Amino acid sequence: MDTEHHFFEYLDRIAANTWPAESNVMVDHWLIRVSNGITKRANSVFAIGSYPRDDNWxxxxxxxxHSHGLPAIFHVSSASPDQLDSLLQDQGYELDTPCYMMTADCQQVASHAEERIKKQYPSALDLELEITQSVTNEWLDAFLFLEQYPEERRGFYQGLSERMPASKAFFTLKDQGHTVALGTAIVEGEWAGFVNVIVHEEHRGKGYGYAILHAMTIWSITHGATQQYLQVIANNVPAVTLYEKLGYQMKYGYHYRVKYDLAALVSS
Structure with missing residues (x-):
């Protein structure tokens, strides 16, 4: 395996730890994740490394x-085996949700964010920052509200937050007591992963994205991280632009392949 491919696989595996499914089964060394259909990441095959030895995978x-009443979904990235994407396409799997894996140097992000805030968004320095080591009801309330998710998703995100690796923190930025931004950071070794980063839609353009990422980066550095990554939907141009201004670079892409009609296979 070449060095670049090995790095992609290594980073994919770390990133997968930040979004653990409610339950998993294995097909050889591939992880089949299921979480009642909430998010593709937690309900897809983590198809990394070589193909399974079982030809009927x-x-x-x-x-x-099909037995769980869900479509079959594969996470396909630059760390997946050769020709997997075309194989799935030939089997009727639809391309879905192209994403970027973006990485950056922690110190560089901290410096860029601080500079942007001081020069362009000094009012962001007055925000209240709250950090907790475990998820709270208040954090979940705010997250569901900002994402406009139904209450039915609370159980999934509560469990997801509890299943995340131990070195984690939940961040809240408030303006006069009102939540304006949220995020979660997880540190594993030298890498920090950021998930669930969101700014209140009525407060965008005020530098709050820089502020929440600066806080998460500083916390990550104090917990041993030197590098950081995040995963973002490719067509989310405002988010990608923000990350690039902080020094992030697109390292590689990934997407999902989805097949909804599984009845014919199982009934045959």
């Missing part, structure tokens, strides 16, 4: 998801 995957 695709049939097993499709039967498993």
């Amino acid at each position: 695709l049939s097993h995957v499709e039967q498993f998801y």
Whole structure:
């Protein structure tokens, strides 16, 4: 395996730890994740590394998801085996949600964010910052509200937050007591991963994105991280632009392949 591919696989595996599913089964060394259909990341095959040794792996995957009343979804990245994407396409799997894996140097992000805030958004320096080591009801309330998610998703995000690796923190920025931005940071070794980063839609353009990422980066550095990553939907131009201004670079891409009609396979 070449060095670049090895790095992609290494980073993909660390990133997968930040979004653990409610339950998993294995097809050889591939992880089949299921979480009642909430988020593709937690309900897809983590298809990283070589193909399974079982030649019937695709049939097993499709039967498993059909038994849970879910579509079959594969996470396909630069760390996936050669030709997997075209194989799935030939089997009727639709391309879905192209994303970027972006990485940056922690010190560089901290410096860029601080400079931007001081020069362009000094009012962001007056925000209240709250950091907790475990998820709170208040944080979840705010997250569901900002994302406009239904209350039915609370259980998933509560469990997700509890299943995340131990070195984690939940960040809240407030303006006069009102939540304006949220985020979660997880540190594993030298890498910090950022998830669930969101700024209140009525407060965008005020530098709050820089402020929340600065706070998360400083916390990550104090917990041993030197590098950081995040995953972002490719067509989310405002977010990608913000990350690039902080020094992030697109390291590689990934997407999902989805097949909704599994009945024919299982009934045959």
